Amino acid sequence: MTNTNEFPTSTLISVNEVELEIFEAGDKNKNQPIILCHGWPEHAYSWRHQVAPLVEAGYHVIIPNQRGYGQSSCPKEVTAYDIEHxxxxxxALLDYYNYEDAIFMGHDWGASVVWSMALLHPTRVRKMINLSLPYQVRGEQPWLDFMEEFFGDDYYFVHFNKQPGVADAILDDHASQFMTNLYRKNNPSQGYSDGMQMINLARATATLGEPVMSEQGLDVYISSFKKTGFTPSINWYRNLNRNWDILGEVSPIVHQPTLMVYGEKDIIPPLPNIKDFVxxxxxxxxxxGHWIQEERPNELNKLIMEWLENE
Structure with a gap:
């Protein structure tokens, strides 16, 4: 049993031609698996506040550091980070544990993976909970092309693709400063600023707002990215148009029971017509704000448990 101040010890398992670092709790709660998928630039540790309540509720909690993160494999090829992989x-993780399906919960990029899991492998998803990132509608224009047209070359999704290696090196050189500046709440709005947002954050010497986690928690993230560098995780962004192509081969409708949780102060807006697709x-x-698990862990846990119990 784990408590909110502890996090399971990790193990490495081989699946899908990579090794994934897995944090597991409540393994005696067989046939009630819930898989938690972190975002960027996060770590499996971001789910530490959810572990004990889920175990106590009878769930087998499985939290991978996804490829490119922590001690998991970091393939060199950019395409190794597309949504298919x-x-x-x-x-493969479900197969490893001999589960036909599971509940999935994702945050940020992890939510994108969970949405896509429901579309590409619908029989393997029992129900799902997504935080911060709503369903992404696949329009007629590939996602990166759309972002470049509407947000410009300095929008970080676009910049990561058009100037490969530039942001990677700057974030690597300023990992502590970047993470310290990024993981904040109640941050006063600065409006639009020139340059690439993530590079600006990495170089900023004035830290705004309040920290969303302790220095000890932040150190878990910082030490992880100092080990892997930022390129493997940024490579997820470099597959957006490839993902658009892959998802064009399947139905866009998500049929599984779903809970979507927004942060009211997040800059990511709700999708008004989400029920058309889900x-x-x-x-x-x-x-x-964006870091819901860190900012409101107790409220989130209550919401999750009530939904899981009643759904």
């Missing part, structure tokens, strides 16, 4: 890792969805919002 990322979801196939989760399918008809069996419940939507909630918490008084938080």
């Amino acid at each position: 990322l979801t196939n890792d989760l399918v 008809p069996n969805i419940d939507v909630a919002a918490l008084d938080a």
Whole structure:
């Protein structure tokens, strides 16, 4: 049993031609698996506040550091981080534990993987909970092309693709400063600023707002990225158009029971017509920014448990 101040010890398992670092708790709660998928630039440790409540509720909690993170494999090829590889890792993880399906919960990029898991491997997803990032509608224009047209070359998704290696090196050189500046709450709005947002954060010497986690927690993230560098995780962004192509081969409708949780102070807006694509969805919002698990862990846990119990 783990408590909110502890996190399971990791093990490495071989799946889908990579090794994944897995944090596991409540393994005696067989046939009630829930797989938690972190975002960028996060770590499996971001789910530490959810472990004990889920175990106590009878779930087998499985938290991977996805490829490119922590002690998991960091393939060199950019295409090794496309949505096919990322979801196939989760399918292989289910197979490893002899589970036909599981509940999936994702935050940020992890939510994108969970949405895609429901589309590409619908029989393997029992139900799902996504935080911060709503369903992404696949329009007629590939995602990166759309972002470049509407947000410009300095938008960080676009910059990562058009100037490969530039941001990677700057974030590597300023890992502590970048993470310290990024993981904040109640940050006063600065409006639009010239340059690439993530590079600006990495170089900023004035830290705004309040920290969303302790220095000890932040050190877990910083030490992890100092080991891997930022390129493997940024390579996820370099597959957005490839992902757009892959997802064009399947139905865009998500049929699984779903809970979508927004942060009311997050800059990512809700998707107004989300029920057109996810008809069996419940939507909630918490008084938080983007880092919902860090900012409002108790409120989030209550919301999750009530939904899981009633769904």
